[in-house]
Structures are given as C-alpha cells and as structure tokens.
Amino acid sequence: xxxxxxxxxxxxxxxxxxxxxxxxxxxxxxxxxxxxxxxxxxxxxxxxxxxxxxxxxxxxxxxxxxxxxxxxxxxxxxxxxxxxxxxxxxxxxxxxxxxxxxxxxxxxxxxxxx
Amino acid sequence: xxxxxxxxxxxxxxxxxxxxxxxxxxxxxxxxxxxxxxxxxxxxxxxxxxxxxxxxxxxxxxxxxxxxxxxxxxxxxxxxxxxxxxxxxxxxxxxxxxxxxxxxxxxxxxxxxxxxxxxxxxxxxxxxxxxxxxxxxxxxxxxxxxxxxxxxxxxxxxxxxxxxxxxxxxxxxxxxxxxxxxxxxxxxxxxxxxxxxxxxxxxxxxxxxxxxxxxxxxxxxxxxxxxxxxxxxxxxxxxxxxxxxx
Numbered sequence: 001x002x003x004x005x006x007x008x009x010x011x012x013x014x015x016x017x018x019x020x021x022x023x024x025x026x027x028x029x030x031x032x033x034x035x036x037x038x039x040x041x042x043x044x045x046x047x048x049x050x051x052x053x054x055x056x057x058x059x060x061x062x063x064x065x066x067x068x069x070x071x072x073x074x075x076x077x078x079x080x081x082x083x084x085x086x087x088x089x090x091x092x093x094x095x096x097x098x099x100x101x102x103x104x105x106x107x108x109x110x111x112x113x114x
Numbered sequence: 115x116x117x118x119x120x121x122x123x124x125x126x127x128x129x130x131x132x133x134x135x136x137x138x139x140x141x142x143x144x145x146x147x148x149x150x151x152x153x154x155x156x157x158x159x160x161x162x163x164x165x166x167x168x169x170x171x172x173x174x175x176x177x178x179x180x181x182x183x184x185x186x187x188x189x190x191x192x193x194x195x196x197x198x199x200x201x202x203x204x205x206x207x208x209x210x211x212x213x214x215x216x217x218x219x220x221x222x223x224x225x226x227x228x229x230x231x232x233x234x235x236x237x238x239x240x241x242x243x244x245x246x247x248x249x250x251x252x253x254x255x256x257x258x259x260x261x262x263x264x265x266x267x268x269x270x271x272x273x274x275x276x277x278x279x280x281x282x283x284x285x286x287x288x289x290x291x292x293x294x295x296x297x298x299x300x301x302x303x304x305x306x307x308x309x310x311x312x313x314x315x316x317x318x319x320x321x322x323x324x325x326x327x328x329x330x331x332x333x334x335x336x337x338x339x340x341x342x343x344x345x346x347x348x349x350x351x352x353x354x355x356x357x358x359x360x
Contacts, residue, residue, distance in 0.1 A: 003142075003144065006139035007136065014128055014131065014132050046145055048148060050146065050153070051146030056156075056169040057245065058161050059168070059245050059317055067153075069148060069152070070157065070160075070169040071173055073170045074171075074173040074178060077174070077250055077251065079185070081189070081250045081253070082185050084340070085192040085196075085343060088196055089192045092195075092347070093199065096199055107116075
C-alpha cells in the first residue's frame with residue numbers, strides 16, 4: 001500500500017501515452033498529453049508527502065509542526081497553471097490544422113511537403 | 115506508418131517502459147517516508163527568515179523565484195504563440211456581435227456571482243503568502259470569474275474586458291514586473307531578486323520582502339493571460355460562427 005501512489009502515477013503516464021498513440025482526433029490527443037502531464041504531478045506530490053504532516057502553512061499553526069515538502073508543491077502548482085496555456089497553444093494549432101487540412105485526424109493529414 | 119504498425123510497436127515498448135518505471139519507483143522511499151533535507155529545512159527556516167507563513171509561496175517566489183520567472187515566460191510565450199496563430203481578419207469588430215437570449219434573473223444572479231468570484235480571486239492573490247493561495251492560483255480564479263462574465267451577460271458586455279488594449283498591457287506588466295523587481299535589486303548592488311524591503315511582521319500582508327510585489331505580478335499576468343486566451347479563441351472562432359448562423 002505504501003507504493004500505491006507511485007503505481008498510480010505510472011499507470012496514468014502509460015494510459016496517457018496509449019491515448020496519444022491511438023488517438024484519432026488531435027483535440028483528444030492534446031487532452032491525453034495533459035493526462036500524461038498529470039502523472040508527473042501525482043509522482044511529485046507523492047514523493048513529497050510526510051506521514052502525519054500537515055500543509056506547509058504556519059499561520060495559526062505552531063512552527064515546528066510536521067509539514068509536507070513545500071518545494072514539490074511549488075513546482076506542481078506553477079506547472080499546472082502554465083500547462084493550461086500551453087494546452088491552449090496546442091489546441092490553436094489543432095484548429096489551424098482543421099482549417100488547412102479539413103480534418104483533425106492525425107492519420108488522415110497529408111505529409112508535409114516542401 | 116500505418117496505425118496498426120504504430121500500435122504494434124507501442125505495446126511492447128509500453129510494457130517495457132512500465133516495467134522500468136515500476137522498478138525505478140520501487141527504489142524510492144515508501145509513501146510518507148520523506149527523507150530529503152530541503153523540505154524540512156524550508157519548513158523550519160522560511161517563516162523565521164522571510165516572515166511569510168505560506169512556505170509554498172515563499173518557495174515559489176523567493177527561494178526558487180528564478181524558476182518561477184522562467185515559468186512566467188513560458189506562459190507569456192504560449193500566449194504570444196496563440197496570438198500569432200489566431201491573428202485573423204476580424205471583420206466587423208464591435209458591431210453585429212452575437213447575443214444570446216437570457217433572462218434578467220440569470221443576468222443579475224450571474225453578474226453578482228462574477229463580482230463575488232473576482233473578489234475571492236483577488237483575495238487569494240493578496241493573501242497568497244500568508245494563508246493558502248498565491249499569485250498563480252488567485253490569477254486563475256480571477257480569470258475564471260472574468261470568463262464567467264461572458265456566459266453571464268453575452269459578448270457585448272465581455273468584449274471591453276477581453277479586448278487586446280486592456281489585456282496586453284496587463285500581461286506585459288505582470289511578466290515584466292517580475293524582471294523589473296529583480297533588476298531593482300541589481301541596481302542596488304545586490305544579487306538579482308534579492309529582497310529589497312525588510313521582512314516585515316509575520317502573518318500580516320506586510321511581510322516577505324519583495325514577495326508581495328512578485329506575487330501580484332504573477333497574479334496579474336496569469337489572470338490576463340488566461341482571459342486573453344479565452345478572448346482570442348472567442349473572437350477567432352465563436353464570433354464568426356455565430357454571425358454566420360444569424
């Protein structure tokens with residue numbers, strides 16, 4: 001049980017990759033990429049967990065109370081916010097492909113020429 | 115390569131990759147058995163040193179502020195990329211914007227909800243380094259509330275808020291503000307992003323040195339970037355579509 005979060009992170013990563021490989025729609029592919037990204041958040045936060053630890057916020061809480069690792073939380077939260085904007089960029093690209101090629105199926109898009 | 119070949123290559127590769135991942139994860143300390151020194155160190159010294167009670171935000175904006183600056187510029191670049199991709203011949207402009215029918219009750223209730231949500235978002239940004247919250251989280255909350263305005267009142271009311279003249283300067287202010295605050299320390303002969311102001315009083319808004327300013331810069335940038343993205347998608351895809359349907 002003590003390694004379950006890591007197994008969950010591995011599962012999410014591989015499921016996301018499977019979604020990317022078997023995707024028939026560019027928008028679905030972008031969402032699968034987001035799923036794979038989430039596996040890294042799960043892994044980071046699991047690594048930083050301290051048993052019996054509370055949040056690393058000390059307002060009203062005595063200094064010295066056990067708290068979880070703040071560094072991985074800082075990494076995860078900035079990453080989540082930034083990945084939303086990068087997802088928007090990928091979706092804009094997908095919509096552009098739709099306009100140019102008439103389809104969002106990655107297999108049906110003709111190979112680049114020139 | 116065809117789809118079937120691709121999946122045929124993927125499945126054994128994925129199995130091997132999963133085995134490798136699980137073997138690697140088995141070498142990690144068990145869940146909850148955190149050993150690394152930095153978490154304990156930061157939790158012990160962040161509040162005495164920087165007088166911020168939210169150690170996560172102290173880490174984001176102070177101890178690892180350089181990384182956050184990089185992330186902000188990733189955000190900025192992504193919004194720039196979307197702006198370049200979605201630059202279109204927007205014929206018409208403000209006239210002829212599509213409106214959807216909605217009752218007065220929805221308009222009133224949703225507008226009040228927008229006001230409350232914006233205030234909550236601003237509070238999250240303002241008190242980010244004292245209680246849970248921060249520039250990034252609060253910025254997303256403010257952006258969500260502003261986007262709710264479109265759904266509450268329609269395009270005509272949302273358009274002045276989502277216009278480029280409003281959002282681009284705000285975004286630049288946020289991204290550039292971070293760098294300017296860092297450079298201000300350089301001007302004083304200290305290292306980049308050193309705290310300029312005193313640590314302040316623990317548990318109040320006036321604490322953390324430069325953290326409040328950097329926090330607000332991040333909050334403003336995240337909010338403006340997210341609203342800008344939404345507005346661009348709206349202008350480029352939804353407005354012409356709705357106009358064509360009329």
